[in-house]
Amino acid sequence: MQTLLPPVINQALYFVIFGAFIGSQIKNIHGVPYMAFIVPGLVMMAVITSSFANVVSSFFGAKFNRNIEELMVSPTPNWIILAGFTIGGVLRGILVGIIIFIVSAFFTHLEIYNLGIVITFIVLTSILFALAGFINALFATKFDDISIFPTFILTPLTYFGGVFYSIKDLPVFWQNLSRLNPVLYMIDGFRYGFFGASDVNVAVSAAILVGFTITLATIALVLLKKGAGLKT
């Protein structure tokens, strides 16, 4: 309950305030009402936060309590350790995403345009941020270190990643700047799975997402092999 409920309450407040109260004054985007437009972004926002938080807290907790040594002295291969923690983050992220999607049905009606794309983007995004959480936890030496990345990097990137707006409505400079934000491609591709319309080519978004995922997985495995943050 304590891991699944808070993000759901948080996103429900967004639905009420931004969707129902403010959204009713805003014109359609990509031909869909504003309330429906923000649902994929809010789902993705919760998936990103939850998958990251799950891995960073559980891995850092194991480091802090030193029970991570149980794994380190065992012959468990590094890829299994990484896969185990990542799967935990993915499951929590997707579970939270599904619950928020169900809650959104109380506010708006949403049809899925392409289920395959929806699943691909939600799974890849949760893997990516679970991996990011793992790397953050490797380097963290105190509890403050696991909140710096989500607070100062993840949250701004998510808010500027097109959760509440289409980047096509921005001036050209800000559009180009937004394209440097990797979270944009995740939200935009995921939104395409619902509406069949996007700001960026969905294939490009998927390729960027796959590229980032492979890169982070490789970095995490190299760090584990070196024992970064784990071995002295």
Place this chain on the structure above:
Amino acid sequence: MNAITIENLTKKYSTGTLALKGVNLQVKKGDFFALLGANGAGKTTIIGILTGLVNKTSGLVKIHEFDLDHDLNRAKQLIGVVPQEFNFNIFEKVEDIVVTQAGYFGVPRQTALKETAHILKALNLWDKRGQPGRALSGGMKRRLMIARALVHRPKLLILDEPTAGVDVELRHEMWNYLSALNKNGTTILLTTHYLEEAEQLCKTVAIIKEGEIVKSGTVKNLVNSLEKQTYVVTVNKLIGQGKIQDFDLKVIDDSTMEVDLGLNQNVTDLVSLLHENGITVKDLKPKGNRLEQLFLNILKTHDTKK
């Protein structure tokens, strides 16, 4: 064949501390080996390297035939480790802690459950199997760590000060358990501050000081090499300070003195001599254990040489 082979092992920490300065060490299969040294001597660093918790700077380390640089996971499969500090998940149940560890070593669940039951019973923890780790007493936590280290039946058991803070009765129980384990073929590497523990349990010892092995050999040979041993003698009257024939005497109080016995002197001669001088010996016992004296002598000699 050796259970552990260490050649020219060095470890320099990022802080610049040179913790190990070319350590060479061999532990034979089936041995009960004690690694002795003061705090900060390098014992835990060696254990950390053997178990994959510390990166070595240079040197060769092998567990049985497996070189840690090339066959780390196969080497780890052979090791069970009981660290100095508690490092299990305190919120997990006792049984789960042990079963999960077995899983990390690839033991099938059904086998792990059976093995866990067997070990928890042997270590008197079976009644506590459903309790979280945090609910156990200090001694029980130590036993839990031993159970966890043994669940995959390791060929080499590494114990880093396993009896630290454990009461006398429990310590003796643990000694018996470890002795039986060693007799059944498990090689044991032990670090301890209790030198009587090392003398009682171990066949071989190595003494480490400031990252260097300064002495190693069988316990028997090492204690026999003691040039002198001090005895505490309680008598009915004192004979005076200084020497009586070849024996060095030191008065402690009205009825107690300390006598240093060299390699060629024995207790019978001392008692006879005192008797000839009209002194009755009421009690006679060694001051501290022999390994402790050897340990202190070696460390003192090493300091003098430096």
